[in-house]
Every structure is written in structure tokens, then in C-alpha cells.
Amino acid sequence: MKLDLERSLASMKTQLATYCEKKNIENAIVVGIHTGGVWVAEQLLSAVPTNEPLATLDITFYRDDFTKAGLNPKVNQTSLPAIEDRHVILVDDVLMSGRTVRAAMNEIFDFGRPASITLAILYDLGQHELPIAADIVGEQLTLNPDQRVKLTGPQPLSVCLIDAH
Amino acid sequence: MMRSEPRAVQLNEHGQLKHFLTLDGLDKTLLTEILDRAESFLSMGEQSVKKVPLLRGKTVVNLFFENSTRTRTTFELAAKRLSADVINLNIETSATSKGESLLDTLKNLEAMQSDMFIVRHSDSGSAHFIAEHCTPNIAIINAGDGRHAHPTQAMLDMLTIRRHKGGFEGLKVAIVGDILHSRVARSQLQALTTLGVSEVRLVGPKTLVPSFFAEMGATICHDLEAGLKDVDVIVMLRLQKERMKGALLPSESEFYRLYGLTVETLAWAKPDAIVMHPGPINRGVEISSEVADGKQSVILDQVTNGIAVRMAVMSMAMSGQLQSADSSAAGEEK
Numbered sequence: 001m002k003l004d005l006e007r008s009l010a011s012m013k014t015q016l017a018t019y020c021e022k023k024n025i026e027n028a029i030v031v032g033i034h035t036g037g038v039w040v041a042e043q044l045l046s047a048v049p050t051n052e053p054l055a056t057l058d059i060t061f062y063r064d065d066f067t068k069a070g071l072n073p074k075v076n077q078t079s080l081p082a083i084e085d086r087h088v089i090l091v092d093d094v095l096m097s098g099r100t101v102r103a104a105m106n107e108i109f110d111f112g113r114p115a116s117i118t119l120a121i122l123y124d125l126g127q128h129e130l131p132i133a134a135d136i137v138g139e140q141l142t143l144n145p146d147q148r149v150k151l152t153g154p155q156p157l158s159v160c161l162i163d164a165h
Numbered sequence: 166m167m168r169s170e171p172r173a174v175q176l177n178e179h180g181q182l183k184h185f186l187t188l189d190g191l192d193k194t195l196l197t198e199i200l201d202r203a204e205s206f207l208s209m210g211e212q213s214v215k216k217v218p219l220l221r222g223k224t225v226v227n228l229f230f231e232n233s234t235r236t237r238t239t240f241e242l243a244a245k246r247l248s249a250d251v252i253n254l255n256i257e258t259s260a261t262s263k264g265e266s267l268l269d270t271l272k273n274l275e276a277m278q279s280d281m282f283i284v285r286h287s288d289s290g291s292a293h294f295i296a297e298h299c300t301p302n303i304a305i306i307n308a309g310d311g312r313h314a315h316p317t318q319a320m321l322d323m324l325t326i327r328r329h330k331g332g333f334e335g336l337k338v339a340i341v342g343d344i345l346h347s348r349v350a351r352s353q354l355q356a357l358t359t360l361g362v363s364e365v366r367l368v369g370p371k372t373l374v375p376s377f378f379a380e381m382g383a384t385i386c387h388d389l390e391a392g393l394k395d396v397d398v399i400v401m402l403r404l405q406k407e408r409m410k411g412a413l414l415p416s417e418s419e420f421y422r423l424y425g426l427t428v429e430t431l432a433w434a435k436p437d438a439i440v441m442h443p444g445p446i447n448r449g450v451e452i453s454s455e456v457a458d459g460k461q462s463v464i465l466d467q468v469t470n471g472i473a474v475r476m477a478v479m480s481m482a483m484s485g486q487l488q489s490a491d492s493s494a495a496g497e498e499k
Contacts, residue, residue: 058205060205061217061218061219061480062217062218066219066484066487068487070181070485070487070488071219071480071481074201075202075205078208080211106218107217109214110212110213110214110216110217111211111212111213111214
């Protein structure tokens with residue numbers, strides 16, 4: 001299977017513009033989840049009607065598998081502006097179980113109470129373990145159990161499918 | 166009694182911390198990891214809820230056999246910011262004073278399903294002893310043992326130096342005062358050497374700066390001017406009156422005259438030198454108020470950095486414990 005990254009990103013931009021208009025979302029804070037989500041968010045920022053710079057989130061301290069997987073050795077900078085009563089567009093590269101998004105939402109709420117959170121995902125793998133679904137999806141993928149999406153970036157951003165084993 | 170190597174005791178099979186007892190045997194990579202992780206906790210200060218759920222449901226016991234308000238409070242705050250439940254045991258007023266032995270006290274705390282002990286004790290090696298005799302899955306953090314080590318204090322000092330000086334290479338550091346009784350100085354010397362500063366000078370009278378410290382890689386100075394000349398960092402140590410038995414010093418005022426840090430003596434160091442002190446400070450004994458409250462003083466930054474460093478060490482040790490218990494850990498899930 002060949003992934004068309006450009007087409008998926010273009011589709012996300014169109015969806016985002018329409019979505020923001022329909023929901024009256026103005027000056028939203030675009031938040032990328034480290035690391036892949038930040039790269040995708042950088043690509044999308046121009047399509048969102050906002051003056052805010054890109055915000056970033058590292059969810060290491062909010063993961064639910066700390067007791068199983070331990071600490072991630074590298075923690076990136078979380079950099080969020082005042083989030084109270086603001087619209088947030090949360091961006092990640094892949095949606096699988098939904099656990100990363102849950103952790104990200106918990107972290108966002110520790111910074112304040114946003115007016116809304118919109119979830120934008122490049123690849124939705126349809127393997128949700130939590131009641132979390134994306135509002136904006138670049139492409140729906142159905143993978144074999146041992147396949148994974150691998151994003152490399154930030155410049156140039158590219159994607160391929162790899163064998164997990 | 167023979168003790169096993171500290172390195173073998175405090176690291177798990179993956180080379181991660183599972184206890185934090187001493188800096189002896191820890192390499193530059195691991196010390197840098199502690200500092201990097203502490204930096205990431207420092208930025209948490211911007212959150213309206215200054216808490217992360219890393220140690221949620223874990224029980225941390227502050228076991229202070231020796232008093233220390235600042236260290237205990239910052240450990241407690243660090244544990245609470247990691248969402249752990251914290252118990253403070255004041256041993257002096259508890260069962261030990263009724264005759265219960267240390268090991269019996271520990272067994273009781275283990276039976277309460279504690280996950281981590283923060284230990285401060287006036288005997289050197291006590292944290293190590295507890296680590297060897299506790300249930301293997303309890304993480305032990307040394308909060309100061311006798312004259313031996315105070316590793317979290319040394320690491321918060323390293324974080325303070327790195328944040329103010331950008332790194333360690335080429336730095337000249339003077340540690341001034343009562344080196345003999347100071348576990349802080351011993352741990353600092355290990356950390357500074359491992360992180361690669363160019364020179365560590367130990368400054369003080371012969372009675373308090375014995376020459377055997379030269380074997381640990383330090384330069385010994387008995388003259389303050391020579392000791393402070395061109396240094397980038399000055400660490401003043403507290404004159405530990407409670408440990409001062411016998412005639413080590415003529416008098417406090419004599420000490421201040423010869424080794425006290427004042428505006429005049431500070432001028433011997435580089436103009437941008439920073440002044441540190443582990444606290445509590447004795448104004449007019451080792452440091453003047455003008456210097457302690459002055460522009461070059463970073464003493465209060467040390468306190469803030471202390472919370473972040475303790476969060477880093479606690480989360481790393483807990484993670485190392487869990488990794489050690491379950492080496493077939495699962496990978497990251499999206």
C-alpha cells in the first residue's frame with residue numbers, strides 16, 4: 001500500500017477550514033502532540049484562521065502505561081498559551097487506541113478549561129480502545145496486525161509503512 | 166559487614182536508577198538525564214494545576230531520622246506534584262523512641278504497602294543499609310546520610326549551575342567552609358568531577374579541609390583569596406555547629422574573618438560568579454547578608470530547582486523499580 005501524504009494533508013486542510021467556519025471557531029490554538037503530531041500541525045497551521053503560534057504538548061507524564069512501559073527517556077517541551085475559554089485544535093499523526101489523546105486532554109485541562117477541543121488526525125487506524133474519535137481525518141487506514149505507520153520529519157515530512165517486528 | 170557496590174544496589178538490570186543512594190558510580194549520561202528530566206519538570210510551573218499523574222496511587226514515606234525542614238518539605242512537595250500520597254514520619258517522636266528497632270519500623274512500613282522511602286539519617290550508609298534490607302520493590306532515596314552523601318542536593322546544585330552557566334566545561338568551582346563534616350561537599354565533588362568542570366577547589370582551614378580530599382580530584386586551598394581567584398561558582402557551606410565537637414575552630418568570628426563571603430572577598434571571584442548555599446544560611450558566620458541577598462546569589466533558585474530534581478529522581482527510581490519487576494514491559498501505544 002502506498003500512502004499519499006500530500007493528498008491526506010490537503011484533505012485535512014480543506015476539512016479544517018470548513019469545520020472552523022461551520023463551528024464559528026476563531027483564533028484557535030493549534031496544539032501538536034510530540035513528535036509526529038507537531039510536524040503534522042506545522043503543515044496545517046496555515047489552513048486554520050488563527051493568529052496564535054503553534055503550541056506543543058508532550059504527554060509523557062500523563063501516559064497510562066507508566067507502570068508497564070516506564071518513563072520515556074526523552075521529554076520534549078510542552079508549550080501552551082493560556083488555554084482558558086479558547087478553542088483548541090489537537091493534532092496527532094496517528095490515532096490507534098485513543099490513549100495518547102486521552103492523556104493529551106488530561107494535560108490540557110491541567111492548564112485550564114478550553115472552550116472546545118477538536119481532534120485532527122492524519123491517519124486513523126480504527127483500533128479505538130476508548131470512546132475517542134477524530135473530527136478531522138486525513139485518511140482511514142486498515143493495517144495488518146504487524147504493520148505500523150512511520151512518520152519521518154520535520155523537513156521533509158514523509159511517511160511509510162513498516163513491519164512492527 | 167561487607168556491603169555490595171553502590172552501583173550494583175542502585176541500578177536495575179537495564180542500567181536505570183531503582184534507588185538513589187549516592188552519585189558514586191553514576192556516569193555522566195545518567196547525571197545528564199536527571200538534569201534534563203528536572204528541566205522538563207521545571208517548565209510545569211506554568212500549569213495552573215501544578216501536578217502530573219506519574220506517581221498516582223503510589224505511597225511515599227518521608228523517613229527523617231534527622232531533622233531538616235527544607236529537604237523534607239521539598240521532597241514532600243515533589244512527591245505531591247507527582248500525585249503520590251505522602252506520609253511524613255517524625256521518627257524522633259515515634260516508635261523508635263519506644264525501643265522499636267530500625268528494621269522493625271521498616272517492616273511495618275512495608276506492610277503498609279509503601280512504594281518509596283525518602284531517608285535522612287545521621288549515620289553514613291544508612292540509606293544503603295535500608296536499600297539492602299527492604300523488600301526489593303521499594304525505591305529508596307537518600308536525603309542525606311551522615312557525612313557520606315546528599316545526592317539530590319548535589320544534583321539540584323548542578324541544575325542551578327547548568328541553568329546559570331549553560332554547562333560545566335571550563336568552569337572553576339570553589340566549595341568553601343566545613344568540608345570535613347559535609348556530605349553535600351562530597352556529593353558535589355563527585356557530580357562536578359563526573360560532569361567535567363575544569364577545577365574544583367575546596368577552601369577552608371586545615372582542620373575542616375583535610376588533605377585526603379586531594380585524592381578525590383580536588384585542589385585544596387587554605388587561603389580564601391587563592392581559593393576564590395577567578396572562579397565561576399562559589400558554594401558556601403554552613404558551619405555545622407551541631408557536628409562541631411572538639412577544638413576544630415578558634416571561634417565563629419575568627420572563621421568569618423578568614424573565610425566569610427563578603428562583598429570584599431566576593432570581588433576575588435569572576436565578576437559574573439554565582440553564589441550558592443545549600444541552606445540554612447548563618448548570616449554573619451559564613452556569608453554576609455549583602456552577599457546572600459545580592460545580585461550574584463542564586464540561593465533561592467536552588468530551592469526551586471530542588472523540587473524539580475527531586476521529582477526527576479523519584480519518577481526515575483519508581484520507573485526503574487517497575488521496569489525491574491517487569492522486564493517484559495510493553496512498548497509505546499498510540
